[in-house]
Amino acid sequence: MYESCFYFVINMSISGSLVILSLLIVRQIKIISRRLLYVLWFVALIRMLLPFAISSSISVFNYLSGLIKKLIPVGNLFDANFTVSNYFNAALSYSPMEYKTQRFEHVFGISSCIWLMGVCISLIAIIVIYCSTIRQYKNAVHLKDNIYEDKTVLSPFLLGIRNPKIILPIGLDISSSQAVHIIAHEKTHMQRMDNLWRIIGLGTVCIHWFNPIAWFGFFFFLNDMELSCDEATTKTYGFAKKKEYAEALFSIAGNRQNKNLIHASFGKSDTKSRVLNVLAYKRLSVFGIAASIAFLLLVAIMLLTNPKV
Template identity: 30%
Template sequence: MSDKIFIDIVNMSLVGSFAIIITMIARVCLKKAPKIFSYVLWVVAFSRLIIPFSFESVFSILPFNATPLSTDMLYIETPYVETGVKAIDNALNPIVSSAILDNTFNVYQVAIFVGKVIWYSGVLILLIYSIVSYIRIKRVLDGSVHLRDNIFISEKIKIPFVAGFFNANIYLPKSFDNTQEYIILHEQTHIRRHDNILKILAYAVLILHWFNPLVWIAFRLFVADMEMSCDESVIRKANTDIRKEYSQSLLNLSIQKQTVGTSIAFSEGNPKERIKNIMNIKKTIGIAGVVSVILIAAIAICLIPDRPQFSTVSEVITNNPSVRKSNISYAKMTTEDGNVDIIDRDTLDHILVFIETLEINKKESSRSRTEDRDSTNKITFYRSDNTFDSSINFNQDYSEVWISDNATPSFTYKVKTPDDVKKQILDFIRISND
């Protein structure tokens, strides 16, 4: 179980790293757009870091398989990684399968064990640090005086911040100026948007992926976008232009920064970057908002799903006997474009190789085994005594395939390149008719 958790984390970290890079690039493109869009965009990257499964889509831009590492590889003699990038697989697999320690273990097993121990140690250290920080904050806030609603005044803090999960409170320093009501509005905006919960969840992701420097960068940028989007919300809702006073308060409080753990402080983030953004805030979102929504939707469509994983028929459909058999004497092709009997041995062998090496999706498109599936196009193989051996069935547009024999039919699988398959089938028909 511990092996699977660690391997899932590593796989998610690899996928999440790619999502973070794309998000950072998109963030640059959204530089002049309201920061709420950059803030929302981080949900896509963090979802890939915390959800160990997804669905497949041809729109995915993921350049490698989502699960290059597998627990199954721990129990076979020659383990391998399957990134889906041949150059990387060819470089890594001779290494991970190398035997060490008097052939007792291989590199893959040792790497997983050592990595697992280091990862669990790091998670434990960060959890202890988080608990200690929480206890310290609780002690600091003890004795806070209730001001109104969920707002408290404390003599022990220097900056305003939000603390708590579901029942979050706002804590203000004793020196708080009542004329700075917009600071309270800032913290109330955080609570209304549940930023305090989102930050804690993002911090939990950081703990799980502490070994990945890109996740640390993502967390910092996520918090920065959260604060700047909150600034924008307050400025836009103000009846007067408060940008100057707001920026001055931010600058003054940034000088008095103090550590508040996963709580949300008014002066968090880069003051210079926030002030620059505040001075550029416009009352209306305009066309930038429409473009930003389209960009976020496109990125979500391309990053949330996994890319389809393909392999050959002989590797995927393992629950059916191989089509290649020495006692097959001829075949019949029945298609919308023509029918033909394949008697020539060389052509028959070429067809058998074509079927075995046909690339299909590793994940079945249907688990139905019924014989009434769309088999508009079919290659049927017969033995020397003219009895049925097996058949390769394609639907009308050659996008799906399944195998049937005298035993149990296979599941249905998606074909990687239907047009190429159709072309090859037509070539076989043409050669046999010549």
């Protein structure tokens, strides 16, 4: 059973890696907002978690002729338009050396066991870290609403998934302009359920722990999460207010604590790029919004669909 799971995971990892590499190319297009890029990262997430997809003539996989690929119909489990990617085992049927089959199956079985152990250890580690982090701040001092302060905190962050709390450094005046911007940023994270997506993303890369491209993509996903949150928070700000927001970023940048992949933090990502992005961001016109949506749909379809059989 676990060997079959590993087989599907390898195929999902290959297709997901190609999507991640495609998104890294798309990231180089500077005019694309980070909010749009953030949404596109969910395409990679879907590719990493689902072993099947609809076939289409505009799939980016149609143009990857250098990659050996083969598609196996799922049969009666899904609609006939759905296929399962099978990149890993594409060349096996062409090998005349049948005596190697048993050796391959033995090695694959051992690899499957190692993969499963890695997944279990990684997921247990996530659960332990999450629970210990929640427990660490259970005695944080309540200020108002869902806002708390704790003497051990150096930079603000959003804690938890269900009933999340905004944890601030002790002594920060919540009526100051700096605190107002920080709280607005964390509330944007809360509204978008970013902590939940962090956990899902982290769980996904734990399933694909053997794939360095998956981890590489995850860290870019976290970076774009922060940049897109900055854009969403400041979308109605004028230039003067954006400067205040940038100053808040710089003030927190000197007080960074150790990075935690479990929760979103106001001051963790690269401060310089975030400040430049905030100051350069301009609210889109109606035409710009329409063009962005069209681009998003086109890229999503190209990356989410399998090639035509």
